[in-house]
Amino acid sequence: MRLEVNGITRTLPCRTAFEARALLGGETAIVILNGFQLDRDRPLADNDVLTVIPKGAMPDREQLESMMLARHTPDIHKKLQKGRVAIAGLGGLGSNIAVMLARTGVGHLLLVDFDIVEPSNLNRQSYYIRHLGMPKTLALQSQLAEINPFISVETRTVRVEADNVAELFAGCEILCEAFDRPEAKAMLVSAALEKLPGVKIVAASGMAGLASANAIRTTRPLERLYLCGDLETEAAVGTGLMAPRVQICAGHQANTVLRLLAGIEEP
Numbered sequence: 731m732r733l734e735v736n737g738i739t740r741t742l743p744c745r746t747a748f749e750a751r752a753l754l755g756g757e758t759a760i761v762i763l764n765g766f767q768l769d770r771d772r773p774l775a776d777n778d779v780l781t782v783i784p785k786g787a788m789p790d791r792e793q794l795e796s797m798m799l800a801r802h803t804p805d806i807h808k809k810l811q812k813g814r815v816a817i818a819g820l821g822g823l824g825s826n827i828a829v830m831l832a833r834t835g836v837g838h839l840l841l842v843d844f845d846i847v848e849p850s851n852l853n854r855q856s857y858y859i860r861h862l863g864m865p866k867t868l869a870l871q872s873q874l875a876e877i878n879p880f881i882s883v884e885t886r887t888v889r890v891e892a893d894n895v896a897e898l899f900a901g902c903e904i905l906c907e908a909f910d911r912p913e914a915k916a917m918l919v920s921a922a923l924e925k926l927p928g929v930k931i932v933a934a935s936g937m938a939g940l941a942s943a944n945a946i947r948t949t950r951p952l953e954r955l956y957l958c959g960d961l962e963t964e965a966a967v968g969t970g971l972m973a974p975r976v977q978i979c980a981g982h983q984a985n986t987v988l989r990l991l992a993g994i995e996e997p
Contacts, residue, residue, distance in 0.1 A: 736780075811836075822855050823937075823983065826980035826981075827984045831987060839874070839882070904991070906987065923952070928954075
């Protein structure tokens with residue numbers, strides 16, 4: 731039977747998916763048939779797309795891409811592979827956005843931050859004790875290499891200012907604003923709208939405290955500007971930044987990026 735197996739067209743003497751699993755990966759391997767993970771055996775047909783994933787083993791590039799295609803809609807994944815996304819600020823929002831985009835296979839990420847990892851970051855940012863004292867750019871780049879070593883991750887360890895926005899983010903399709911301070915957010919959004927024609931900006935406002943997660947939403951106040959958050963709750967004395975709402979907002983930003991790369995515009 732002629733099948734596409736882990737990204738390679740092969741002819742196998744197998745009539746069912748689990749027969750192919752026994753031949754290629756053993757009984758504990760994960761089997762994905764035409765984009766659906768199987769919990770029971772299914773018959774195979776010519777030109778089926780089969781992915782067999784041995785547990786605990788790192789696949790090569792072609793196999794990993796095949797697995798990503800199996801998990802995602804193939805046409806969508808190909809669009810994500812071509813994506814060029816910049817993330818300005820690698821704190822609670824930016825570090826989590828980067829991890830989500832790497833996991834979904836966005837092909838090129840640019841990480842920009844001037845700061846180092848310090849202990850108070852550990853309450854909501856995607857860093858570990860081993861990263862303390864490291865530049866956030868390099869700490870995050872090392873994490874992403876462990877998640878998906880086959881995407882391109884560039885870093886710039888600099889402070890973003892109004893006069894370097896055009897130089898830093900030229901060539902990116904989408905820019906994620908992920909700063910903490912309102913004045914820095916406003917500076918970046920204003921400069922990007924003025925100096926980066928055609929670039930879409932995904933920004934955030936309002937994710938502090940313990941208010942309902944359902945208040946966090948995605949809006950589109952301008953043609954090229956998407957805004958995620960509850961638009962109200964800023965960090966202040968008695969209202970801290972904590973992992974759940976920060977990561978929910980980061981999820982909104984990452985999801986908006988994926989939708990834009992896939993050609994889905996928010997209303």
